[in-house]
Amino acid sequence: MTATLAADLGAALSPDRVRVGATELALYKRDASNLEGQAGVVCFPTTTVEVQACVRIAVRHGRPFVARGAGTGLAGGATPLDDAILIVTTKMNRILSVDPVNRLAWVEPGVLNLDLTRAVSVHGLHFAPDPSSQQSCSIGGNVANNSGGPHCLADGVTTAHVLGLEVVLPDGEIVQLGGDEAEPTGYDLRGAFVGSEGMCGIATKVCVRLTQDPPAVRTLLMDFASVEAGALTVSAIIAAGMVPAALEMMDQLCTRAVEQYIHAGLPVDAAAILLVEVAGLPHGVEADVRRIVEIGTAHGAGTVRIAKDEAERALLWKGRKNAFGAIARIKPNYYLHDTVVPRRRLPEVLKQVYEIVERHELLAMNVFHAGDGNLHPLLVFDKREPGVMDRVFAAGEEIVRVSVAAGGVLSGEHGIGLEKRDFMPLMFAPIDLDAQARLRHSFDTTGLANPNKVLPSPASCGDLQHVPEGAWI
């Protein structure tokens, strides 16, 4: 059956862009999450028409299909289930047009996030969402997951930067949702599509909003004797009417790991450090820096280090963005979580996170977007230890539960995918999930677009639920 399918796909694309070899299928059985599935065929279209052909062939064969960008997703959204056709968009990587005056660009979904920023930097512009994976994640994946990043505090996550989309709907129709016009007639289908994790179709072109580079940037590092003092500083900065460009926190364990890795002179004896970036026009930036230092000092900040030049700023950010790489020095494996809590609840939820991991005899490092309450507890472990995965999953579930119980949400920027699908009822009643399922089925009348993700079974109209081995549910 797969042979016929592959032959059909090969005829529509070209045989060398349709892969069924065991090794290649194994490479694509998961994204950057720990959740493994199995693809039946992996194909690499290069145009919208080829994506349309893949989707139509999938429909004709009644085979599910899953879109995949660079595969950096952390929630299993691009993990193929049930021998699905994996439609990989990495070869659709052209920047189609840039309008530097009105600050927008049309790009294909396989363009890498940082490549877009590099391409438009000559115009003094950048693409604001900057996930830690920005060197390797694709714009299509950013759209599917509504991705964030440290600098989304001031500028918002991906949906605020996507104006329009060309989409191949799950029935093979090609539509344009939104566009460079600010308020297209009708429902905001662009908004409904962003973050739909490949379950509403496949984006083949994206119109993004570009953001002006700030004339002045100041990056400062403050250290605190307690995580609570750092968290209270975050709330006080926001309450004082400032929205820094970024407001990131790292706890001691993480700071020590990072320092060993980058040698930036980070204060390794502090319980927590805050990395604050203020951007804008020079007078406003200097005034904000002064007030932030005052607020930090009033909350017991030890030292305040202001990056003196671009090199030092880059070094401080390198520590933040490569924190996850540094962790390999402690244990070989990690599981990164993503929940959001109201800022004011950060101290108590962090305390609970430490208690949970201690009870499960694990180590947790926290490096996260404190400014928007977006926690990223990172559980580090050695999976060769017998029974450790059970403890990792149990601790993870408790962290999700305490975050939601504190008035938070399941995910701030990674999405739901498979990872948190069955936690959706913690946040939504059956009727709420039913409304989401109605939206999904309006887009996907075939039910073949990345089925069995995001929505737990009662809301997916009785679809057979397939959970891969090792899935954390």
Place this chain on the structure above:
Amino acid sequence: MDLTAFAAAVGATGQVTISGLGMRGGPVEGVRAVRAPSGIEWVQADEMTMRCGAGAPVADVDSALAEVGQCVALPPSGTVGGALSVGHSDIRRLGYGPVRDVLLQACYVSDSGQVVQAGGPTVKNVSGFDLCRLLVGARGTLGFLGDVILRTRPRPLHSQWYTIDTDDPFPTFTRLYRPASVLWDGSRLWALIEGHPADVAEQAAGCSLTECAAPPALPSGSRRVVAPAAVGSLTGDFVAEVGIGIVHHAEPLPSTNPVESSVTKLARRIKAAFDPSGRLNPGVSVG
């Protein structure tokens, strides 16, 4: 906020429409009308969020937020629910963003008279499908907003309108850093610059702008949307939002933005999924 009474008023059968302050066309004529609850439930300055009934006047919300030095990016008149349901931004969109980015969580009453929650209470949230953005601009055809949690923003330290005569808006537009608004009528440009007073003054001086008291009155014949690049070639009696492409014309103009048919079909499927009997705001088309 308790939406039981509102949900009961919407009910599960018969045509029903929602009314606010009548600033955006009002309810559907000849159909039984309901009103969403008003009142501000809370303002959390350190979260930059607030919760209110959809029937709350935008002006009341603005006053409450002013007390904590914040504001919300909604057009200034009518109710919060009306502003969200119509989804039209005001002239500060360039700096403040579109209306759709304001709504974090909505509790709405569905066609079957039940309360449904969309979105979540935090400023950052990607948990599930984005029903909030679908509801903004849906003109009450998919559900009636009951109460909402909104993202707020700091009020600017200083805010000043400036003007300059120019037949090309783009050189000034390009040189300004994140102005809150740039308007142009074909021969004159107005810019709203906000922030630290010294920065505002330097920005204005750098573009040879002159202080003025207020923006021009917007022609009220029609409000249409063009590609932002098309603003430079507009003709007639208009005021255009530079960088955005929203144009306020003196004359009513036919729509130049027909929606493709596959998109219309998709929109119809959504309407049918959320309100199969077509009882919510009957006759209002968003396709």
